[in-house]
Amino acid sequence: MRPHSSAEWLPLMLSADLPPMTAVPALMPEGTLALWRAESGTLALQADRCPHRGMRLSHGFVRGEALSCIYHGWRYGQTGRCLKIPAHPRLEPPEAIRVETHAVTESGGLIWGCLETPAGRPPTFDGLLPLRMISLSVSPERLATSELLDRREDGRMTIKLAGQDCLLLCLAQPDDSTLLFCLIAESASTDERIAASRALEACRIRLEAGETGKEISR
Template identity: 50%
Template sequence: MPQNIAPAWIPVALSTDLPVASVIPARLKTASLAIWRAQSGAVSAVADRCPHRGMRLSHGFVRGEALSCIYHGWRYGKSGNCLAIPAHPSLTPPEAIRVATYRAGERDGVIWVSAEEVAADMPSNEGFVGLRSITLSATAETLAACIGADLIEDAIDWAIDGMRARLLTAPSGEDGALLVHLLIDSSATKAQKIAASTALETLRRQAEAAANRGEAA
């Protein structure tokens, strides 16, 4: 199991961003991942690199319960093993050909990844729904300071015009970027969703401005 991301559940995407039979990229500190959803709906996470020629698997495609590389079509299962090599249809791929896998799952509309084989339960966000995700150049502490809220286990509770909202944060890449998922009350109206999305953009500008001034770093 790869050990280059933190040993805890990390929010990498919203469930709505990963339809059935699709794959998306995710960046975490020193790990680039391909997150994919099989036809059955199961979510998997693998290193974003095909062992054959190094092509990003997040550029690939999902058919049934397998993820295929866009380059030469090498097909991988949920456990990371190579299932088939189109150029050699009669060959049974050896077990040594496999892509590194991460533990993945989803709860309350959020997709989580863990580097641990056995981890605690995924965090609960019952009563919220995912609205959108952004990446910004500021720390989670700076983000929390901008709205006068507490950062608790990489989550920030936020009231937007009296409506409940929550920000889930995770480091994204080696450049210090921060991935932020906005969750809002599941009873929110369309107008409230628009207002929340606008508020998030304003918060992004405030946090990046504060980071540039060296505040709450």
């Protein structure tokens, strides 16, 4: 598995899986962040901890262009600044009340995040589109040695699913599991996408069961 640097864009989820006015936890190797999409469609990636009393902001709700904490309703903008404290409606929240905010963008049907100032744009994969994201209870190290997967010269992994050559983007998780983003040819038909998705699910079960023989994935 390719090592990550904190200035690297990492895939977080499929764009299609985050509709406007939704907040979700984004699983990064360093821990969970709050990822949300405003009504206008723009994204924010922020610390998953409310500065008030520590509630997880990924449990909050999005209204318009702001994320509200589910506990006492403090409202935060996409820059991280606190915009409103409902218990003190006449108070202009001090500038110092803010959540840490990270770089986030969309490219190729995926949402990408970066903990530090990113070096350039996210990678592009010509001719490929996201198929699905799955969570695997398999460590990245173990995945890297599996004979079910092939490896390209650039270190990325590939797999043939129901006759389709697919690219896998891997994201290590703090609990030693792995998030896998599977990309398939944009020319694949709906039936081919469904068949590949089912084959990926079968592959997940076999990987988690500890099977490694290449023949069982094809």
